[in-house]
Each structure stands twice: as C-alpha cells, then as structure tokens.
Amino acid sequence: MKGATVTEHEPNFSHQQTEAGGSIYLEKDGARVATIDYRRAPSGAMEVHHTFVDASLRGQGMARKLVAEAVKHARSTECKITPTCSAARAILQKTPDYHDVLEAADLP
Template sequence: MDIKHIKNDSRGAFVIKQDGERSAELTYVKAGESKFIIDHTEVDPSLRGQGVGEKLVDAAADYARENNLKIFATCPFAINALRENESYSDVFEG
C-alpha cells in the first residue's frame, strides 16, 4: 500500500489510492514555517481495522521529522493516535 504525499503552498495530504480512487487520506494545513495542523483523516470502510489510518499518521510524523516541523491536530482520530503513541512525542505539540 503506497502512500503518496501531495502538497502545495498552504495545504497537503497523504493519500492511498486503490484502482485510481482515493481510499484513504490524511489532510493538513500549514501553520507558519515550523508546524502543520492535521485537520482530517478518512479511511474507506473496506480498509478500516487494518491500521491504515495509523500508517497515514506515521507518514505525517516522518514528514515532520524530515523537515524539522511540529504537528498540531484538530482531527479526533489524529489527536488520539498522536497522544497514545509515545514515539510521536518528538513531533506532536497538541
């Protein structure tokens, strides 16, 4: 399952496609030069329970680490995932 990172000046997304259609995505908005806010995570019902949402959060955390960024979240799924896993403590701010 490949995750593609799509970004522009102010927004971005980590996307998984199946048969050319988006089957899962995590979207974010940039907040200044040093952080971004995860505002939405969605996984197709056929993929739920397979850790796909967590893989998207992992991709966002890797992106934050590679670019020395901090993550904030308004998406309930992302907030829970980031709070519950201590491995995100280096990038998760709230």
C-alpha cells in the same frame, strides 16, 4: 471501494503538497481510499485536520499508518504537528514515539 485491501507490506502512500498544506494518501483504482490532510499553521506546524479511511480498509490499522507517514514527513521537514482531527490526535497522544513532533500544547 470494494476489494481494496492492504497486504502485510506497507502501503505505497503518495504525497501531494502545496504551499498551504497537503495530503498523504493511498489510491486504489484511481480513487483515494485513505487520506490524511493538513494545512500549514501560522507557527509553521502541520495542522492535521482530516483523516479518512474507506470502509473497505477499516480495521487494518490504516489511520495509524497514515499518522505514521505524517510523522515521517514532519520529522523530515523539521516541523511539529498540531492535530485538530480527533482520530489523529488520539493516535499521536497515545504513541510516545511520536511525542517529539507534537506541539507542546498537544502533548498528553
């Protein structure tokens, strides 16, 4: 997506939720340019299984911002996160402030 940039301000993410899971995403001109998808694990945890950032937004910390939004959602709904997406797992495990929402098996 040519021309999609993020200013110094935090992006305005949207959240689409279903009983089975959901997505936290950023749209530009009607298309999703960044998204983190999750499904509900049998334990009730958010299983973060996919992260996507359009090439036009790479290098701007967008994956980290998506994970931060997922963490906010997990905290507000009092659930844990099980990251099966390697990008989300790396960010969550390397950020001690997020360890409170990680399932015990996923702690570094």
